[in-house]
Amino acid sequence: MLKQELDSLVPSRDFSRRGFVKTAVGSGFAAAVLPVTAQAIKTDSDGLSVGEVMIPVGDFKMPAYRAQPAGKSGLPVILVISEIFGVHEYIADVARRFAKLGYLAIAPELFVRQGDAQSYGEVSRLITEVVAKAPDAQVMGDLDACVAWAAANGGDTRRLGITGFCWGGRTTWMYAAHNPALKAGVAWYGAVARAFHTGDKTALDVAAKVKAPVLGLYGAADEGIPVDTVEKMMAALKAAGNTKSELVLYPDTPHAFHADYRPSYRKAPAEDGWKRAVAWFKANGV
Secondary structure, three states: OHHHHHHOOOOOOOOOHHHOOOOOOOOOOOHHHOOOOOOOOOOOOOOEEEEEEEEEEOOEEEEEEEEEEOOOOOEEEEEEEOOOOOOOHHHHHHHHHHHHOOOEEEEEOOOOOOOOHHHOOOHHHHHHHOHHHOOHHHHHHHHHHHHHHHHHOOEEEEEEEEEEEOHHHHHHHHHHHHOOOOOEEEEEOOOOOOOOOOOOOOOHHHHHHOOOOEEEEEEOOOOOOOHHHHHHHHHHHHHOOOOOOEEEEEOOOOOOOOOOOOOOOOHHHHHHHHHHHHHHHHHOOO
16 A cells, blocks of 8 residues: 555666665755656755754764754754655755745754665665664654754754655654644645554554644645545544644645655645745744
């Protein structure tokens, strides 16, 4: 089911890991999504401090892409969580878009212990060999480390937000349940009724723990995320007292509609979703 969902989103390609040149975090595109479509958005770094940083997680150093207004501190913080493909150019570009708006944006490479997500050309192998081996407990700890790093590097973590796409959309829900200090989240087409790592819970399982307002942005034509599951998530939130979270469902819109580098991109929903996301964070103290 999960394999079929993701295999349908990108073409299977016969890249080998040894044949793929690893680039810095946030540069280049993942092998599984090549060739990149012409409409891919490119946000410049004028006025920004951008690039790879190393975030300590205990004795481990986790790479992340950081973007923020140059020379500024006391910035609201946005965690930007990738799809299954890791932190490639699209995710870095999203981080720069937030930085242009005055945020310290951090996109951590959350699969780094499991392997190089960008090097895989076959989605099924990527899921089995990398994504499914990254448990939620590890991911939540890594995100906590990002927050601690932000607090020590110009971020005001009292104004903390998170957003993510696909796998990152699910992670957005899970982190909202994990961190009660989170101010707001925006989940782009993240599965709520399934987990990737064996033994992990689903977002529906932890809905009662989500206290922050989360905006869910979904496509009604997403073949891998049934609309009724997202509606169940919203109902579970409301039943638990979270009445501020909202769902936006775009008609005739597929999965990954914000991914401007892929054929799934839909300009109107993507632009509307971005405007809503920015407004959501501002309205909720981020």
